[in-house]
Amino acid sequence: MIQTNMSKLVVIAFAVALLSECTQAQEVTGQLNGLVEITATNTSEQKSWLRQGWGVTRFDADSDVLGVSRAVLSGRMDFSSAWSAHAVAQYVPEPDHKLGFTEAYIQYQPLAQGYQFSARIGGFYPRMSLENPAIGWSSPYTLHYSGLNAWLAEEIRTFGAEFELKRAARRFRSKHDVSFVGALFKGNDPAGTLIAWRGFIPHDRQSVFNERVAFARVKSLYARQLRFQGQYVEPFSEIDGRFGYYVGVHWSYLKRHSLRAYWYDNNGDPGALNYTTKQYAWDSKFWSLAWRSKVSSQTQFIAQALYGNTAMGPRRGVNNDFYSWYAMLSHTFSDYRVSGRVEQSKVMDKDTWTFDPNASLTNGVTLNVSKTISEAWQVGAEFQFIDYEAQSRPVAYLPLGLSEQVWRISAQYQF
């Protein structure tokens, strides 16, 4: 299986390289970057949600103790001054050697003397976070993302058009960057499913386009009211035919202090259901507020909070409020980066369906040390403590709470 997927990777890499070579003849330029991450980790005895288990760690007893934990191929092609195409493909070993695209879009960004207008069309992440600026939306701070961004990685993606109007500080000889962002999109209707039936978990597994992500066999899905819901989510699928939208504002002061505030609403019709894929449209909406301050050239503080609601069913039979936040401090010295993060996420069950308890609470602490060996190589070690409890567990005759300690050592090769 590994060989099959590695050969798939090689084929894709070759095809993209060939395409890049071919298009060069037409004065189209391109660039291909990549990342391969090898991880050694302890694995949990609790089966991961990715294999329909109740565990809250990405790596379970069926995972390799040592192996490739991620491979990323990120390509960019420039067709003209303003137009470029971008695609990111990722491979992750679990649950069954997944390979696919996490982003693919066309970007329009003409040169501007004053206000900068730009647009993206395709499938991509909204830019509401400040934790994941590295290649393939990975984090330069920790191996596992915060539960907040892990949820965005698995259930949130824009399939549509995003527009930005930016007043770049430098162009106006100002200390302030300000930009306004708005997007219209389709798909992303089932976003919220994992919040209801699993909760927030800090991990680093990003869903690829068209992916079906599993979760534990929660008992309530055997009930009559929820019999049409599959025990999985296809987070990026279109169910109700309606457009969703988000609006955001970015501000930064001399690039020292940055703020991003977003309102996201997938505008889902909670009564809409696809009987074939067994997926509902969820009415999911939330605020996101992200803050970053560089205390010095070496030390930075990052925090982000989400607050929102998600509901499904014609009479909003599943209806949950949720919040998730993290705060992180990261410091660099010599070739080292040390990062520490604390986080908490909570799902509050607002509906009257007592047979389907959705409330959950996740607390997490993550500590990471990484060392840059060369431009290509980086090594890191991470410890993560997760304290989790979910009201759906006792229904399945499991203890309410579960604690996990994850040790992870990684080596990353970038090109």
Place this chain on the structure above:
Amino acid sequence: MKKIFIWLGFICFSSQALDVRISDERGNAIVGAAVWLTGSKWQATELQENKVYSMGQQDRAFVPHTLIVPSGTLVEFPNFDSILHHVYSFSKAKSFELKLYRDKPLAPVSFSQPGVVELGCNIHDWMLGYILVVNSGVYGVSDEQGIVQLTLDSSQLGNAQLNVWHERFENLDSPESKSITITQTTQVVDYQIQQTLLDKMEFLTDDTDEYE
């Protein structure tokens, strides 16, 4: 005997420098000021005109921040970063754009018209750099002490136009200038900037700013 005097003169004066000290209205030393002399005796040499100058991009910044080149020369734009830079200028002195990859250097760009060329990057919009195209072969950028050392030889003594420019000038296209008389090659000239400089813009960026 005459040859000996010529040699003595060469040893004594050839590598001497005119020190120009740049300060603001309050007498504080100004770093990063561009200074050049104009006049018939301070034209660029053939060697200077034939040189290919370099404005690099490294760690998402232009290196050097301010480059002075004699008019009519070529400048290359090597990208030392692993990511793409989309370098452009809308300046009157030179308008151009280049999409630059590390492993695909492009042909140098010719800068023939004197003036200030403000450089930006369309991807990393905090990047800012300047190329000053001057009709001169004697120029420099002030150091932390506000000092520019202009190397002269004894044949370059006389009246000159001293030109001073700084990125914190209100009007970037208007350098300040002053007539000076250079009587010896070890002379020190103090120049106080005639206008109030705009606030310093000390942006703080690192590789975590990539995702913009």
